[in-house]
Amino acid sequence: MADRNLLTLDSALAARAAALTPNATIVPTHYEGWSHFTEGADDLVARFREAGLADRLVFA
DSSP, X not given: OOSOOXXXXXXXXXXXXXXXXXXXXBOOOSOSSOTTOOOOHHHHHHHHHHTTOGGGXXXX
């Protein structure tokens, strides 16, 4: 995306955003169910694990 005006966050950007709120529990939404999604829950968990934040993810 050339202009970087994002409508949603990918897994890596979500992990970066979560790092800005160290006491927040992160409840992912809109990560599955549409064929145009390029990442799913496994990708999200992997990026959060790499960032040391996986313990803050709670899937509802």
